[in-house]
Amino acid sequence: MALEWVVLGYAAGAEAIMVLLLTIPGLDGLRKGLIAVTRNLLKPFMSVVPFCLFLLMDIYWKYETRPSCEGESCTPTEHLRHQKSIMKSQRNALLIGVALVFYWLLYSVTHLVVKIEQLNQRVERLKNKE
Numbered sequence: 001m002a003l004e005w006v007v008l009g010y011a012a013g014a015e016a017i018m019v020l021l022l023t024i025p026g027l028d029g030l031r032k033g034l035i036a037v038t039r040n041l042l043k044p045f046m047s048v049v050p051f052c053l054f055l056l057m058d059i060y061w062k063y064e065t066r067p068s069c070e071g072e073s074c075t076p077t078e079h080l081r082h083q084k085s086i087m088k089s090q091r092n093a094l095l096i097g098v099a100l101v102f103y104w105l106l107y108s109v110t111h112l113v114v115k116i117e118q119l120n121q122r123v124e125r126l127k128n129k130e
Contacts, residue, residue, distance in 0.1 A: 015102035038110045052096045
């Protein structure tokens with residue numbers, strides 16, 4: 001089960017790096033190629049959304065079927081295992097949220113950068129006409 005969390009972590013990291021590279025000023029020469037690469041990667045990265053929903057359902061199912069450990073009914077070892085399981089679920093839910101937010105940011109930033117590029121080209125054409 002850990003492999004899917006590693007894959008999601010790498011996908012979120014790649015999304016974060018692409019957002020960072022798209023928003024750093026001064027990379028104008030690199031930006032056109034980066035926009036093309038990012039636009040081509042948006043569709044494959046869309047698979048992050050259903051993957052995150054699947055993992056969120058997995059966390060919910062594990063939460064619902066987890067044996068409760070309250071009061072005097074469990075040993076300290078079982079109590080510690082129960083607390084670790086809750087911490088892992090919270091960490092994984094945070095990773096899901098981060099991956100979805102970074103995908104949304106990447107989509108929005110890419111859309112805005114493309115629109116800015118189109119507007120700049122339009123301004124250049126209007127300047128050349130005059």
